[in-house]
Amino acid sequence: MIRRAAATTVVLALAAVFVSASGRQGHAQDLSAGANAFKKCQPCHAVGEGAANKVGPTLNGLEGRRAGSVEGYSYSEANKRSGIVWNEQTFKEYIQNPRAVIPGTKMIFAGIKNETEIANLWAYLKQFGPDGKTK
Ligand code: HEC
Incomplete structure (x- = not known):
């Protein structure tokens, strides 16, 4: 009986490890x-x-950046x-549709x-x- 309870605990602990590991993997993916x-x-x-402007501007620091502001x-x-x-x-x-949101944009991309x-x-x-750098 005691052995059985211990075995159950081990199984539960392994299950917990598995769940958290697959959670992390999901994020990485x-x-x-x-x-x-x-x-x-x-x-x-x-x-x-080291990213530089190409045909389009660099996309560093995009979150919170004003459109049209890359030096x-x-x-x-x-x-x-x-x-x-x-x-x-x-x-x-x-x-989803760059030209619909910014009519006249020179970004030629159909969208995702x-x-x-x-x-x-x-x-x-x-x-x-x-x-x-990554935050
Ligand atoms: C064929 C070239 C091309 C492709 C492919 C492209 N872009 Fe662009 N992108 C541009 C150009 C050119 C601009 C500048 C638009 C303007 O000044 O009208 C731009 C502008 C942007 C801007 C606005 C930047 C700012 O500073 O205001 C974002 C955001 C952006 N692109 C994201 C993306 C993402 C994400 C992808 C891929 C899914 C992508 N672009 C694919 C050429 C491209």
């Missing part, structure tokens, strides 16, 4: 899925330490005047429709502070 989604942006955008990047008037501040909500709306992909992409991008 979001970020790696986000990094994978970012490949669609990479022809035009860089992010991370040394030549934006369209439409982007500069959009009045958008980038956060989870504005980003998710924009990336899949909500999970967008959520993973945002989780990936918001990690990077203005200096390109």
